[in-house]
C-alpha cells in the first residue's frame with residue numbers, strides 16, 4: 001500500500017490537499033546505514049509495524065518518509081491527521097527524513113536535502129508554517145546538525161541561485177531556477193488569497209465578525225457567505241495591519257493564531273463591576289447564599305449571586321430600604337432612565353415619584369411588568 005514517489009509527484013499530490021503547516025522530523029532510527037538504495041518500502045513498513053504494534057497507533061505516524069536518495073515513501077493517508085507533534089497535528093503534513101541528523105551522525109545533503117528544501121519551500125510559498133519537531137518538544141528532532149535559521153534561509157533562496165556543487169555532490173537533477181515572483185495585481189492577490197483560504201472562508205468571516213462586533217475592528221460586518229471577495233480580503237488585511245502581521249490577505253497560520261487569541265480574549269468572562277456592586281449590596285444587607293455564606297465579591301454572576309440578588313428587599317413608593325434604593329437610583333442613572341421631571345435621579349435613597357417613574361420606564365424596556373416596584377424580577381434583571 002505504501003509507494004515510492006518523487007518530489008515532483010509528491011508536490012502534485014499535495015495540490016489536492018490544503019495542509020495548514022508542514023512538520024519536519026528525522027527518523028533517528030532507522031538511519032542512513034539501514035538504507036541500501038532499494039529497501040525504502042521495507043523500512044517504511046518496519047516503522048509502521050513499530051507505530052501500530054508497539055505504540056498502538058492506528059497507522060504509521062507520518063505522511064511521508066524522505067529517503068536518503070531524495071525520494072519519498074508514502075505513509076499515512078494525506079487526508080488523515082498525522083501523529084506528529086502534539087498540539088499541532090490537525091491539518092498538518094508530517095515528513096520524516098530518514099536519518100539521524102544529530103551532530104556526528106548522518107549528514108543531510110545531496111538529493112535528500114534537495115527534496116526537503118523543495119518540500120519546505122512549497123509550504124512556505126503558500127504562506128504555511130514550516131515546523132521543526134523540536135520547537136514543541138524536548139527532542140532534538142530533526143537533528144542538531146540542522147539549524148532552523150540556516151535551513152529556512154536555504155528554503156528561501158532555493159532555486160534563486162545555483163548552489164555551489166561542492167556543497168551538494170549529487171545535484172544531478174537540480175531543478176531549473178524558478179522565476180522571481182512578479183508584483184501581483186489586486187485582483188490576482190484576491191484570487192490567490194481566495195484559493196488559499198479555500199473551505200475555511202466561512203469560518204474566517206464568522207471569526208472576523210466576532211471581532212468586529214466586539215468593537216475591536218472599526219469596520220462594517222462581513223456577510224457570512226463563504227465567498228472570499230474584496231471585502232473579506234480588505235478586512236483580513238486591516239486586521240493583519242492592526243496586529244502587526246504580514247499584510248498579505250492570506251488566512252494562514254499567523255493570522256489564524258492571532259484571530260483565535262483575540263476571540264479567546266473576547267470570550268473570557270470579564271469581572272462585571274455592576275455585579276460586584278450587587279454582591280456588596282447583598283453582603284451589606286446580610287443576605288446569605290444557599291449555604292449561608294456571604295457572597296464572594298468577584299463580579300461573577302453565578303448561581304449563588306442570583307440566589308441572593310433575587311432576595312434583595314422589594315422597593316417601591318410604599319416600602320423601601322435605604323441601601324437598596326441607593327443602588328436602584330445609581331443604576332437607573334447609569335442606564336440613562338429619567339425621573340418624571342425629565343432629569344437624572346437624585347441619589348438620595350428616597351423612593352419618590354421620580355424614582356418610580358424611571359423604574360417604570362426601565363421595566364418597560366426590559367419587558368417586565370411596569371408596576372414601579374423593584375421586586376424579584378427587576379432585581380434579577382439588574383445582573
Ligand SMILES: [Zn+2]
Pocket residue numbers: 024025026133134139141142
Ligand atoms: Zn520528530
